[in-house]
Amino acid sequence: MKLRPFYRVPPDQWLFTTNGDVAAAQSRALAEPDKDERTIEEYVRQWVLKELLDSYGYPVEWLGEKIVIEETVQVATAEKEADISIKNDRGRTYIYIETKNASCSKPDFDKAERQLETYLSSTHTATIGMVTSGVETRVLRKKVNPNDFDYIPDIPEYGAKEKSSYRLVRNLDIINKQRGKVGLEPLPRRCENILFEAHSAIRDIDGLHDDNALDELCKVIYTKIYDERLATQAKADQEVEFRFQTYGKASASEVASEIRDLYKDACDYDLRVYSQRIPNYERSRGVFKEQIGLSDVALSRVVELLQEYSIIDADIDIKSTAFQKVLGSAIRAGMGQYFTPDEVVRIAVDVVAPRVSDLILDPFAGSGHFLSRSLDYAVHHYGATTDQYSLYQFKMFHLHGIEKSPRMVRIAMTDMLIHDDGHSNIRNTDALLTFDNYPDILCLPDDENKDPQIFDIILTNPPFGSLMREEARKMLGRFQLGHKKRSLPLEVLALERCYQFLKPGGRLAIVLPDGNLGNFNVQFVRDWLLQNMMLKGVVSLPSETFSPFGTTTKTSICFFQKFRTVKDRDLDYAVAFYLLENIGYDATGRRKDGSEVEDCSRYMTEAVRWEPVE
Numbered sequence: 001m002k003l004r005p006f007y008r009v010p011p012d013q014w015l016f017t018t019n020g021d022v023a024a025a026q027s028r029a030l031a032e033p034d035k036d037e038r039t040i041e042e043y044v045r046q047w048v049l050k051e052l053l054d055s056y057g058y059p060v061e062w063l064g065e066k067i068v069i070e071e072t073v074q075v076a077t078a079e080k081e082a083d084i085s086i087k088n089d090r091g092r093t094y095i096y097i098e099t100k101n102a103s104c105s106k107p108d109f110d111k112a113e114r115q116l117e118t119y120l121s122s123t124h125t126a127t128i129g130m131v132t133s134g135v136e137t138r139v140l141r142k143k144v145n146p147n148d149f150d151y152i153p154d155i156p157e158y159g160a161k162e163k164s165s166y167r168l169v170r171n172l173d174i175i176n177k178q179r180g181k182v183g184l185e186p187l188p189r190r191c192e193n194i195l196f197e198a199h200s201a202i203r204d205i206d207g208l209h210d211d212n213a214l215d216e217l218c219k220v221i222y223t224k225i226y227d228e229r230l231a232t233q234a235k236a237d238q239e240v241e242f243r244f245q246t247y248g249k250a251s252a253s254e255v256a257s258e259i260r261d262l263y264k265d266a267c268d269y270d271l272r273v274y275s276q277r278i279p280n281y282e283r284s285r286g287v288f289k290e291q292i293g294l295s296d297v298a299l300s301r302v303v304e305l306l307q308e309y310s311i312i313d314a315d316i317d318i319k320s321t322a323f324q325k326v327l328g329s330a331i332r333a334g335m336g337q338y339f340t341p342d343e344v345v346r347i348a349v350d351v352v353a354p355r356v357s358d359l360i361l362d363p364f365a366g367s368g369h370f371l372s373r374s375l376d377y378a379v380h381h382y383g384a385t386t387d388q389y390s391l392y393q394f395k396m397f398h399l400h401g402i403e404k405s406p407r408m409v410r411i412a413m414t415d416m417l418i419h420d421d422g423h424s425n426i427r428n429t430d431a432l433l434t435f436d437n438y439p440d441i442l443c444l445p446d447d448e449n450k451d452p453q454i455f456d457i458i459l460t461n462p463p464f465g466s467l468m469r470e471e472a473r474k475m476l477g478r479f480q481l482g483h484k485k486r487s488l489p490l491e492v493l494a495l496e497r498c499y500q501f502l503k504p505g506g507r508l509a510i511v512l513p514d515g516n517l518g519n520f521n522v523q524f525v526r527d528w529l530l531q532n533m534m535l536k537g538v539v540s541l542p543s544e545t546f547s548p549f550g551t552t553t554k555t556s557i558c559f560f561q562k563f564r565t566v567k568d569r570d571l572d573y574a575v576a577f578y579l580l581e582n583i584g585y586d587a588t589g590r591r592k593d594g595s596e597v598e599d600c601s602r603y604m605t606e607a608v609r610w611e612p613v614e
Contacts, residue, residue, distance in 0.1 A: 001154045002055045006102070006134035008036065009046040016069050037134050038103035044134045045069070045083055045099040057158040058086070058250065073119045082119055089248070092125040094257030095155055100133040109133060116140065121147055124264055125257040127296055130155050144293035156251035168245040168307060170231050170238070180313030182228045183240070187314035192322040194309070198302045199326045205298040214330040215407050218414040219292050220302050221311065223259060225417050226266035228312045245307045252300035259299055263292055278440045288410060311418060316376060319418050327367060327411070331549055338366035338408045339549050340461040340511065343583050343597045347539055348459050348509035348557055349373045350601040351608050356382050356394040358456040359444065361501055363431035364494060365401030368412025370459040371426075372419045375399055400441065401426040432475055432493055453503045461511040462494030464553055481528055492525055499532055505564040505613030508533070514540075514554045533560040534568060537576035537608040539600060541583065548589030559608055568611070576607035
């Protein structure tokens with residue numbers, strides 16, 4: 001610990017003597033020189049203030065601006081005053097220090113520690129606190145749960161002397177050369193591993209599991225994209241200082257406090273803007289409300305890695321590849337049930353061929369890759385011939401998802417943000433509820449609509465397994481296929497829910513276990529399908545398709561078109577079939593030569609004949 005043993009600072013050298021409490025204590029100390037730190041607590045605070053300057057290296061210029069005393073702290077409905085606060089550049093406290101007199105009893109010292117904890121819990125930018133009596137000193141660090149704390153050796157020292165004059169600002173040369181609108185170097189191809197490096201840093205520093213590390217990285221990416229968007233709102237010739245940076249900060253804790261504050265601003269902005277047009281937005285989409293759970297050191301390191309490059313202005317292929325590299329490693333580490341391999345997604349999207357006029361849904365969105373790939377497809381094929389307004393409408397309002405896991409919604413939203421938006425349309429809820437749980441979906445055509453049959457395209461990979469719980473059994477009654485059934489494979493209900501959401505003539509690509517296509521005990525499902533949809537094509541996937549992600553279930557991609565009218569039952573139509581034997585990797589996920597994915601996609605795109613829809 002850099003804090004030296006207590007020494008008495010002469011009262012005539014005290015700081016902040018214009019403060020009433022300090023002035024009163026100084027007068028008492030001068031009038032009663034026999035009184036010391038045991039009876040006058042101000043001696044302890046002045047010792048700490050001097051140590052911040054002498055031992056921790058904080059600049060004297062910070063006094064009164066970034067090092068303040070008796071800062072008001074809002075604790076629930078009460079207002080308290082912290083003895084010492086250290087603030088970041090935006091005036092947000094990131095370190096609190098509480099002092100007690102040297103004769104403080106153990107119960108009183110413990111009470112002061114609890115008081116410090118309430119200050120830290122109540123301040124989203126503050127993670128470090130110190131309580132000292134000059135005899136005993138404790139330093140605390142707030143954990144992910146704002147009411148849990150660890151003891152740590154010391155508060156951070158000032159460490160930005162060598163770079164305090166430099167700030168990361170909007171580079172107008174980059175904008176003038178039309179290399180972007182943010183004013184940062186677009187993420188280059190050589191740096192497409194940078195998100196993987198950031199993910200690894202989180203794992204190495206904080207010891208998080210891959211999926212937890214990915215979740216935290218998504219919060220940081222979300223924050224950076226918000227900061228970049230703020231820069232794009234400035235005038236073309238205006239230099240703007242980015243908040244997402246480490247330059248000029250005294251320590252990792254100050255960096256982290258700035259990012260936590262920026263993250264809160266991003267969350268508040270999202271809720272404020274989208275709640276005005278989307279019913280129940282906070283309940284169904286407000287998944288970024290959960291605080292950043294990284295340590296100050298890990299968070300600062302991620303900022304250091306990402307700060308120099310623009311995500312918004314980066315080539316879509318580069319940033320998409322960068323995110324998929326991180327996502328793939330996390331999925332293989334235990335999130336496989338939420339993941340559909342890119343090879344499968346590409347085939348499905350190519351065959352349904354989304355247009356910018358289509359309304360698209362993935363009701364079991366997982367990581368959201370069907371949606372981001374659909375966005376890429378439509379922009380690639382129709383972007384050059386579509387006006388900017390229609391393209392904006394497609395990105396912002398035509399791509400929708402439903403996902404039960406809050407963590408996966410954050411991941412899916414991040415993927416959509418990286419692909420230039422649509423993130424606000426991914427809902428954190430169950431796709432098998434009654435339709436009154438999706439008021440914002442039902443009102444997509446118009447505010448008075450009550451019919452769920454509104455989507456032109458649905459692409460999805462529903463979870464596999466049986467519904468056996470009591471809650472699930474109640475759900476069966478909502479579906480024709482669940483009538484008089486005690487249990488039913490979840491993917492069967494998913495199939496019917498997709499049908500319910502499709503408009504007449506709508507196109508469906510769904511990954512299903514082969515058992516649903518061939519088993520005798522689900523003949524009723526095949527009969528129902530023949531009465532409601534046309535099977536337009538099947539891609540039989542190799543057994544190793546999902547093996548690297550935790551399941552060996554044999555599956556196929558099935559392509560259906562909902563009947564436009566009952567007359568479609570009498571149509572004579574062909575069913576395209578492709579037996580895919582090499583998907584490009586083996587059961588362990590290692591690359592394998594001879595992939596047939598491109599051939600499969602090309603063949604099925606030509607062979608599947610969709611019926612025209614007026």
